[in-house]
Each structure stands twice: as C-alpha cells, then as structure tokens.
Ligand code: ATP
C-alpha cells in the first residue's frame with residue numbers, strides 16, 4: 001500500500017487522513033505545531049517548521065505523494081519536497097491561489113467573470129483604484145487572508161485611510177463590491193487521467209466573514225448549474241489539476257462571478273460526508289493516489305452548520321438530534337471564531 005503525505009494537520013488534514021485510512025492507505029502529516037488535530041488519527045511529524053529543508057526532504061522520502069490542507073506553503077518548502085516526490089494538486093494551482101491579484105488575473109484570463117479589481121500598494125494607487133472602481137468596495141491583503149481576515153470595507157471615500165491602515169503595509173487588492181443574490185460554491189475533482197466530477201453546488205451563508213452554513217441543493221436554475229460545472233471544469237483543465245478544488249461563486253442577475261478558488265478540500269464541501277457515497281475527502285485522496293474518481297452523486301438534501309467557538313459546548317445535545325451527523329475535530333481549546341466541528345443535518 002502507499003503512503004499519503006499531507007502538509008498541515010488541522011481539521012482538513014485530519015478528515016483527509018480518516019478517508020485515506022478507509023481506503024487502506026497510510027498517512028504522514030507535516031505540521032510544525034505540536035498537538036495538531038490530525039495527530040489523533042495519523043502519524044504527525046512535528047519536529048520542524050516549513051524552513052527546515054532536511055526535515056521536509058525526510059518527510060517527502062517517507063511518503064509516495066504529497067498533498068496539503070492549506071495553500072500558503074512557502075515556495076522553498078515546495079521546492080524541497082518536489083525534488084523528491086510529486087505534489088498534488090501541482091505548483092501552478094498554488095502559485096495562482098496564493099495571491100488574490102494573481103488569482104483574479106488568471107481567472108479573468110480564462111474568460112471568467114470576477115469582481116472589478118486593482119492592485120493597491122499605497123494611498124495613491126488606492127485613490128486611483130477607487131476612482132475607477134467606486135464604492136462600496138473591499139480592500140483585501142493579497143496574501144494569507146482567510147475567514148475574512150485582512151479585509152476592510154470601504155463604504156465611501158472617507159474610509160480610504162483607515163482601510164489602508166488595516167493592511168499593515170502589506171500589498172493589497174481593491175475589489176468592487178458585488179451585489180450578489182446569494183453565494184454558492186462548487187466542489188470539483190480532477191483525476192490523474194483528467195476526468196472531472198463536480199458535486200452539486202452548495203449555498204453558503206457567512207457570518208462575520210466566517211462560513212456559517214452550507215445548504216444543498218442551492219437555489220440555482222438549470223442554466224446556472226451548468227455554468228457552475230463548466231467554469232469549474234475550465235479552471236481544473238487549465239491548471240492541469242489533480243485533486244479536489246473549492247470554487248466560491250457569487251450569483252448575480254448577470255451570471256456567476258468567481259470570488260476565489262481554494263486548491264484543496266473546502267469547508268463548504270463538508271456536507272458531502274453525509275450526502276454522497278464518496279465524500280470530498282475520499283475523492284481528493286482517490287485523485288492524488290491515481291485512483292478513479294468515486295460516486296459523488298448527491299442522495300440527500302443536507303445543511304452543514306459549522307460549530308464555531310463555544311457552539312461546540314452543545315455537542316452532547318447535537319449528538320442526540322435525529323438525522324444529524326456530528327463531526328468534532330478534537331481541538332482542546334475553544335477560542336472565539338475557531339472552527340471546532342460541524343453538524344450535517346439531513347433535511348426533509
Ligand atoms: P475564506 O475563509 O472563504 O477563504 P477569505 O478570507 O478568503 O474567506 P473572501 O472569500 O474573499 O475571504 O471574502 C469573505 C466573504 O466576504 C465572501 O464570502 C463574501 O461574503 C464577502 N465578499 C468578499 N469579497 C466580496 C466582493 N468583492 N463583493 C461582495 N462580497 C464580498
């Protein structure tokens with residue numbers, strides 16, 4: 001049997017390791033933080049940071065293929081690994097998704113619609129961008145943002161200085177505010193041989209920048225469903241992608257607008273654990289291990305609710321709820337905004 005290497009031992013790494021074990025595969029996980037959630041279910045190497053080239057090389061030699069649960073892996077670490085073992089999804093997917101500006105350029109280059117955007121490095125470029133794009137708008141750091149962190153809303157030109165200050169000097173991107181009807185995401189997979197499969201799109205609700213719920217089926221018409229699958233396939237083929245991707249979309253009267261892509265399993269795909277025969281975690285493992293993709297057909301209506309911070313205090317109540325599947329990540333400390341688990345409710 002082969003061994004899967006995963007960079008990152010958070011909840012996504014943990015659920016990937018569980019899926020791999022069901023297929024009879026072993027998992028080694030690289031994570032500099034001691035006591036990472038995946039440590040309960042897989043062998044975790046905790047001895048080094050992403051700047052420790054010899055530890056990365058030893059890790060790569062101990063596995064057959066390397067994947068990851070987050071996209072912000074330093075380029076040097078990727079170089080050290082790739083000299084020894086394949087990284088799937090590949091470098092191009094990481095290059096494109098690590099920087100919001102590169103990502104928007106890439107997506108619009110494929111002919112896909114994005115929010116209007118401009119690079120921002122200082123007051124002058126922000127003013128220029130605001131003149132062109134207008135308000136309301138959102139200023140975001142180009143790199144490292146997640147759960148709405150590193151973002152500042154600009155409701156009117158009066159917010160310019162405070163928004164720029166919120167970037168702490170980091171390179172930024174201004175995005176025009178998209179007046180969307182709703183937000184959906186497509187979780188899609190591409191195999192080593194180039195086969196593509198899309199899960200049914202989910203409808204996402206955010207609170208305070210953090211995903212709160214995903215519901216399937218999303219409220220989309222037939223043409224929108226087709227568009228969602230076509231654009232996901234277009235992105236996957238263009239990147240020569242192997243694995244699962246999350247594509248976040250805004251639904252507007254003028255069509256689907258791509259918000260961002262995540263080159264990994266995605267929080268808005270957690271419903272697949274209880275709504276499909278083969279969930280996103282198994283699908284990702286299958287793809288990167290060179291297996292055929294599995295059956296991702298949706299067989300139930302599902303609402304996934306994230307358990308954030310002290311939501312998880314209600315775990316024993318949730319455990320008694322009928323038609324509800326509880327998933328806990330084994331995190332000892334519940335901090336505000338921290339994802340502790342999720343519950344998938346079968347609807348209807
Ligand atoms: P994630 O945790 O999904 O990686 P993130 O920190 O990368 O989040 P975004 O997805 O860029 O942040 O933005 C978070 C949310 O803010 C979006 O899901 C959407 O609700 C809102 N938002 C972001 N950009 C725009 C925009 N240009 N127009 C309208 N709403 C937006």
Ligand code: MG
Pocket residue numbers: 145146147260
């Ligand atoms: Mg993001």
Ligand code: MG
Pocket residue numbers: 248259260
């Ligand atoms: Mg997002």
